[in-house]
Amino acid sequence: MRVLLSAWGSRGDIEPMLALAVQLRLQDVAVLLCAPPDFAEHAARIDIPMIAAGQSVRDLVHGVKSSGIRPSTPVDAPRVAAALVASQFETVAPAAEGCDALVATGLMPAGQRSIAEALGIYYACVAFMPGVLPSLHQTPLPRPGRPFPPNASNKVLWEVDAERVQALYGAPLNTHRAALGLPPVDNVRDHVHTDRPWLAADPVLAPWPGSPDLDVVQTGAWILPDTRPLPTDLVDFLDAGSPPVYVGFSSVRAPEDVATVAIEAIRAHGRRVVISRGWADLAPIDDRDDCHIVGEANLQELFTRVAAVVHHGGAGTTTTAARAGAPQVVVPQIADQPYWAGRVAALGIGAAHDGANPTVETLSAALETALASEVSRRASEVALTIRGDGAAVAARLLIEAVERATPRA
Structure with missing residues (x-):
């Protein structure tokens, strides 16, 4: 055949x-x-x-x-x-x-x-x-x-x-x-x-x-199962402190200044940052050691080691984060992404950001929801149900x- x-x-x-x-x-x-x-x-x-x-x-x-x-x-x-x-x-x-x-x-x-x-x-x-x-x-x-x-x-x-x-x-x-x-x-x-x-x-x-x-x-x-090891420098970063918050917008056009907004909002919660470059070419905003940039990587493995995932709400990223038990903040941009944001919120496994263009204040508020202990527990429960x-x-x-x-x- x-x-x-x-x-x-x-x-x-x-x-x-x-x-x-x-x-x-x-x-x-x-x-x-x-x-x-x-x-x-x-x-x-x-x-x-x-x-x-x-x-x-x-x-x-x-x-x-x-x-x-x-x-x-x-x-x-x-x-x-x-x-x-x-x-x-x-x-x-x-x-x-x-x-x-x-x-x-x-x-x-x-x-x-x-x-x-x-x-x-x-x-x-x-x-x-x-x-x-x-x-x-x-x-x-x-x-x-x-x-x-x-x-x-x-x-x-x-x-x-x-x-x-x-x-x-x-x-x-x-x-x-x-x-x-x-x-x-x-x-x-x-x-x-x-x-x-x-x-x-x-x-x-x-x-x-x-x-x-x-x-x-x-x-x-x-x-698609991903068995690739994480890059050594990323593993070293993960091992050096508490679980960071991941930020990535994959292949979509990201909001203007979203890297600055996300890093500042995450830092406001006392968290470190892993930022995915993606097709929008996101980058760190300074040379502080609490932020690590990553290119192509095994997200199935990475998401098991982060405190939360901030992303655009694509079907693949939403499913990968859900399977990993990682709380999510979805900042939907286009097409089906508002749907996935709504599902994340409805299931209690994260927060749906209101609108496509976050500010430090609005993203920080969404992160406060996602980083709550009850959301983390719920994300772990739902992860066990994902086929x-x-x-x-x-x-x-x-x-x-x-x-x-x-x-x-």
Whole structure:
């Protein structure tokens, strides 16, 4: 059996696919990954073959000053959407030839189901949080497009959400479908998700609220085990004093001066700081020995040794911190991050910062909540409930689905 995994997005979109790839390989399934060029090293580290697809996500999100490339804005959404669809048909389609299945995720994988349809292979679409899937029990995530009507019901909001997706992806997708002799699609969102989407999120952290229109397969989060040792200088720093507070915003654009704000807020609590450089290139604000900068590192190990984790609220970081039993302060920036902030607060395992731009005072107040002894106890309790077998469950389900879908000779 041969499976193509295709994702375009940040690390939170790619690393779970690598986790699935590892589990499929343990079942003697040949795996190929299509992902942005930013993640070639991540795939190579675990020996998963990868084809670079689409433009650099880092360049798109942060821009490239030396080349005059500015960060993308909502105004760029139609251009980005058309380029994304084109890259799928240019790169993913030939990669899928000879495969038995295509598993897709990331920023609206609009062309992936059409590619599978044209090749006659099994297709599954995966979400890493419930909020991208239509349900009357939740509201849609923000997208570029016409405004939501004031005081509208969730039903109306989801109808507008479908219109937004169609406006962005409908024309480029249907142009490629016509070239393949396939009929046009009038609801790209639901076409891509199918009526049986997969939800690769932990059921405690992110329960599916339910919908009569969708038969959601919730597998648990897809977690790639990280066995790398922590850098020696980081271990020395951790060993030299009490547990520090970690600060990191991973691949997103961080608020202006967030390093200064975070370090000062953490110092106000008498805590040391580990600051992750990330794609926003965060850095210490002075040369005091209570602050340590870290690049790429094993967060699964690091988070077991910190007093709290201050972060943007990505699905991967939230799950990693929750599994480690580390109290969290989520400072949400975009997309699904307010959802994860809300879940952290609702579970009592940390604090949700109100707004994307913290001050020393507001972040210090959130830290006071997260560093409380009862929150630490609650975080330890919840950690014991977080499943670690989601990728293994998904691998078995995928193999069974492909075998059922494949006609016997």
